[in-house]
Amino acid sequence: MKRLLYFFLAALLFALPMTAAAQPSVHVVSGPYLQAVGEREFTVVWTTNIDAVSWVEIAPDDGTHFYNTERPKYYQVLNGRRPIGKLHVVTVSGLEPATTYRYRVMQNGVLVNEGRKRVIFGEGFGSDILRHKPFEVTTLDRSKSEVAFSVVNDMHEHDSILRVLYKDVKPGKYDFVCFNGDMTTSIDAESELMDHYLTSSSELFASDTPLYVARGNHENRGTFAMEWMNYFPSSTGRPYFSFRQGPVYFIVLDSGEDKPDSDIRNMDLMRSDDFRAEEAEWLARVVEEPDFKSAPVRIVFCHMPPAPGGWHGGSEVARLFVPILNRAGIDLMLSAHIHRYKFWDKGENGCDFPVLCNPNLTRMDVKADARNIDVKIYDASGALKHQNKFTK
Ligand SMILES: [Fe+2]
Structure with missing residues (x-):
């Protein structure tokens, strides 16, 4: 009898943690952060600790409680099916321009997935809107007279400096933030994207402030580099895109x-030449669009500055992109890559527009209206390091 009791207790002790471990609660690990914010849509990205299906609920910014009524749900859907996974990418569309919406991210953990036999869901969870205000996003507004934005680049895993540079961001301070490439040296796992900048970005601003990300040369590198578009969806479905905010077409x-491409360090895996040629065709079409032509100001983000006679990538930027941009009429190109401040005035470097390189580990704050572009570059101590003004 005693032996039977020991056996029962041992079985119970063994089974309890197994039971607990088999039924974890779903929660957000990283995010949410905003991507591809447009005049009528936005996309939210976040990750969860376990597999889940997900959706986003939105509410107008009208002072009602989020639980006041049933809010519309926008599901993560891929080709007609709700994906089960830990990465969640949800696009909310059909919105009004220049309008603030509240939103919350929701997920239902999947405890068992046996296909057609059974799918067992755990508890559903979402953003905690009881202790924290719902997230907010404002769709793009071309009627604004001024746009304020911020840029960092070449952070190369310096998450702690990123946190200092953006420690004082309040929703509304910037219309958007742009990461202009080389936020990491290579990408070998999702955790590198999250740990090196996306988790901090989400906590500091990117859940409420639109984030646009330009790919740098280093983001082509690493075993996880091919996953880029899953984390940075864009309006074009490609890592190059455009948008209009206030008086500026970006x-x-x-x-x-x-x-x-053939360099041994590229492991015979790069085909940047073909990629840039295809992108140049897209760029030539974009600068013919009425939206581009009608914009009072045009600003280009390009990680590597044009470098005729320089390294191959910058030389190809000069050969493929610059002639199109020269014809189109560009007011300013914001670049990165060289890890130091550099300014080429209009007419220098083969460009009929000024090119400004933000150093690494500094924050560039820009304000632009229809006549003026005001650039200020700060280091992590908050000291103003460089200032440029451009008048049309
Ligand atoms: Fe670079």
Whole structure:
């Protein structure tokens, strides 16, 4: 009898943690952060600790409680099916321009997935809107007279400095933030994207402030680099895109790798030349669009600055992109890559527009209206390091 009791207790002790471990609660690990915010849509990205299905609920910014009524749900759907996974990408569309919406991210943990036999869901969880205000996003507004935005680049895993640079961001301070490439040296796992900048970005601003990301040469590198578009969805489905905010039409370019494709360091895996040629065709179409032509100001983000006679990547930027941009009429190109401040005035470097390189580990704050572009570059101590003004 005693032996039977010991056996029962041992079985119970063994089974309890197994039971607990088999039924974890779903929760957010990283995010949410905003992507591809447009005039009528936005996308939210976040990750969860266990597999889940997900959706986003939105509410107008009208002072009612989020639980006041049933809120519309926008599901993560891929080709007609709700994906089960830990990465959640939900697009909310059909919105009004220049309008603030509240939103919360929701997920239902999947405890058992046996296909057609059974799918067992755990508890559903979402953003805690009882202890924290719902997240907010404002769709793009071309009627604004001024746009304020901020840029960092070449952070190369310096998450702690990123946190200092953006420690004082309140919703509304910037219309958007742009990461202009090389936020990491290579990408070998999702955790590198999250741990090196996305988790901090979400906590500091990117859940409420639109984030646009330009790919740098280093983001072509690593075993996880091919997953890029899953984390940075864009309006074009490509890592180059454009958008209009206030008086400015923004073009975000992808300048590809820096060395020739055939270089041994590219492991025979790069085809940047073909990629940039295809991108140049897209760029030529964009600058013919009425939205581009009618914008009072045009600003281009391009990680590698044009470098005729320089490294292959910058040389190809000069050969492929610059002639199109020269014809189109560009007011300013914001670049990165060289890890130091550099300014080429209009007419220098083969460009009929000024090119400004933000150093690494500094924050560039820009304000632009229809006549003026005001650039200020700060280091992590808050000291103003460089200032440029451009008048049309
Ligand atoms: Fe770079």
